Amino acid sequence: MKYVFIAIISLLVVSCHEETTRKPFTVVTVDTIYEDSLSIRAIELIDNTLAFSANKGFVGTVNLTTGKVFGTNVQYDSIRPEFRSIAHTGTDVFVLSIGTPALLYKTGDHGKLELVYKEEGENVFYDAMTFWNDQEGIAIGDSSNGCLSIIITRDGGKTWHKQDCTSLPKGKADEGAFAASNTNIKVIGNQTWVATTHGRIYYSDDKANTWSVIQTPVLHKEATQGIYSLDFYDDRLGFAVGGDYTQPESSKANKVMTTDGGKTWNLVADGVEPNYKSCVQFIPNSDGKGLVAVGFTGISYSSDMGATWKKLSDEGFFTLRFKNDSVAYAAGKGRVSKLIFN
Numbered sequence: 081m082k083y084v085f086i087a088i089i090s091l092l093v094v095s096c097h098e099e100t101t102r103k104p105f106t107v108v109t110v111d112t113i114y115e116d117s118l119s120i121r122a123i124e125l126i127d128n129t130l131a132f133s134a135n136k137g138f139v140g141t142v143n144l145t146t147g148k149v150f151g152t153n154v155q156y157d158s159i160r161p162e163f164r165s166i167a168h169t170g171t172d173v174f175v176l177s178i179g180t181p182a183l184l185y186k187t188g189d190h191g192k193l194e195l196v197y198k199e200e201g202e203n204v205f206y207d208a209m210t211f212w213n214d215q216e217g218i219a220i221g222d223s224s225n226g227c228l229s230i231i232i233t234r235d236g237g238k239t240w241h242k243q244d245c246t247s248l249p250k251g252k253a254d255e256g257a258f259a260a261s262n263t264n265i266k267v268i269g270n271q272t273w274v275a276t277t278h279g280r281i282y283y284s285d286d287k288a289n290t291w292s293v294i295q296t297p298v299l300h301k302e303a304t305q306g307i308y309s310l311d312f313y314d315d316r317l318g319f320a321v322g323g324d325y326t327q328p329e330s331s332k333a334n335k336v337m338t339t340d341g342g343k344t345w346n347l348v349a350d351g352v353e354p355n356y357k358s359c360v361q362f363i364p365n366s367d368g369k370g371l372v373a374v375g376f377t378g379i380s381y382s383s384d385m386g387a388t389w390k391k392l393s394d395e396g397f398f399t400l401r402f403k404n405d406s407v408a409y410a411a412g413k414g415r416v417s418k419l420i421f422n
Contacts, residue, residue, distance in 0.1 A: 104383035105370075105406075108392040109420040113409075114142050114149055120411035121398045122166040122262040124173070130409055132416060133163030133175040139185075139193065142416060144403075154193055156183055164259040165209040167217060174237055176219055178259050180204040184219070186237050197231065197240040204229070207257035208264035211237075212272075212287055220265055220274050222256025228276065232288055249293040252278050254303065258322070261359035261399035263309040266318070273342055275320055277306035283342050296345040298322055299333035307336075309359045313368035316341050319386055321373050323356030328377050331355040337386055353389040354380035358398050363421075365405040372421075374400045374410055379419070392421075 118134040125131075130142045137160035140151035154161055154175075161177035168174065175193070177183045182204050184197035206221035206229065215236050221229035227245035245251075255278045257264040266273045274282040279298035284291050300306045302324060310320035316339055323334035331352055336345040354373050357380065363370030371382040373389075376396035382389045397412035400419070408419045 104390075105381050105392065105421040106390075107422050108379055108381075109422070110393065110395050111418045111420070112415050113144075113147060113418055114140075114416040115414055117414060119162075119398075119413055120416060121164045121260060122175075123399055123401055123409060123411045123416065124166045124168055125401050125403055125409065126168055126173070130416065131166060131168065131173050132411055133166045135162040136160050137163070139163065139166075139173075139175050144409075152193065154183075154185060156181070156195070159183075165206060165219060165262050167209045167211050169211055169214040169217070169236060171214070172237055174209060174217070176206050176209050178205055178207070182206050182221070184209075184231075184240060196237060199231075199242070205256065205259070206231075207259040208262045210265045210267055212267050212270070216287055218265060218267070218272065218288055220257055223251040223254065227251040228255065228257075228274070228282065230274075230288065243288070247290070249282065249291055252280075255280070258306065258308045258358070260308050260325075263311065263359050263361075263399065264307075266310055266312045268312055268315050271315055271341070273310060273312065273318065275307035275310045275322075277303070279306050279322075281307075281310070281320070281342055281345065294342065294345070296320065296336045297333060297347050298336055298345075299324070302326075308357065309373075311361050311371075313362040313366075317362075317368045317385075318342055319360055319362070319371055320345070321354070321357045321360040325356055325358070325376075328356040328375070335386060348386045349382075349389055353391055354378075359400050361400050361402055361408070363405055364402050370405075372400060372402075372408065374398070376412070379410075381421070 137154040165176035182199040185193040188194040203224040209219035211217035227248040230243045272284040279300040305324045308322040312318040357373040357375040360373040374397040379393040397410035400410040402408045
């Protein structure tokens with residue numbers, strides 16, 4: 081029995097060593113699972129279902145086992161909303177449109193979408209949405225009346241209320257967020273990070289009751305420049321990407337990393353790959369070393385916390401979510417695809 085025990089321990093040590101010395105990815109295989117004439121910028125993985133929202137008022141799901149697609153078109157008066165945000169709780173899916181009027185729907189009884197929030201105004205434009213838990217959620221939008229637009233629910237999404245500017249940091253002129261991938265917000269526990277067009281990070285440690293703000297070195301001289309996406313591996317390690325979609329080949333001052341929960345941000349891989357990207361995500365179970373960034377400029381990968389990157393594909397996507405440490409799903413112009421990394 082002693083020798084059996086030693087053998088088991090040896091196998092465990094070898095397995096752990098293999099896990100920590102996993103070879104970096106060298107290729108990605110793209111398998112399209114849904115195609116249509118839509119612009120899809122918001123996806124959400126819910127168990128074995130991928131939910132997505134798009135323009136033309138379209139909201140859909142893909143069963144990742146059977147491939148079966150269910151979709152519905154939403155119309156408000158004569159408007160087919162352009163949905164660029166999606167989120168979910170344990171019971172409902174929520175979609176939010178850009179522009180005015182802002183229209184926020186939830187799945188109600190029998191799966192029928194019901195309107196739970198509407199906002200009209202010249203500067204109304206919402207960009208991203210997520211939930212801390214089944215009762216509390218947040219959506220962010222461009223500045224209005226001197227501060228960022230932030231709406232909150234505390235009752236499972238039944239009602240939403242806009243935060244007053246007196247409880248928010250002072251906004252900058254024309255500051256907003258990019259509705260490019262529904263990844264302008266990241267929440268972990270009670271903490272929240274929000275990225276803006278001005279390269280700033282709004283931070284709250286109490287579910288948006290109080291806020292602070294810090295300026296990052298991300299380039300933001302033009303309206304099309306700033307942070308497009310951020311992600312956190314844990315409550316200390318975070319990464320943000322962006323650039324300028326009108327100058328997509330530029331890789332100057334478009335990637336920053338934090339190791340102290342967002343108190344400080346430093347440029348990484350400055351002036352080199354990757355160029356403009358609209359979404360970045362940490363790879364699960366990678367000890368924070370693995371990152372993938374996507375945009376219409378292609379798919380880029382880092383195995384060393386963003387210090388160096390390799391372009392794995394020219395395939396263009398707007399947004400990405402990982403299902404496990406080697407499989408992700410991405411969406412873009414006219415399609416949703418499964419990405420397998422090897």
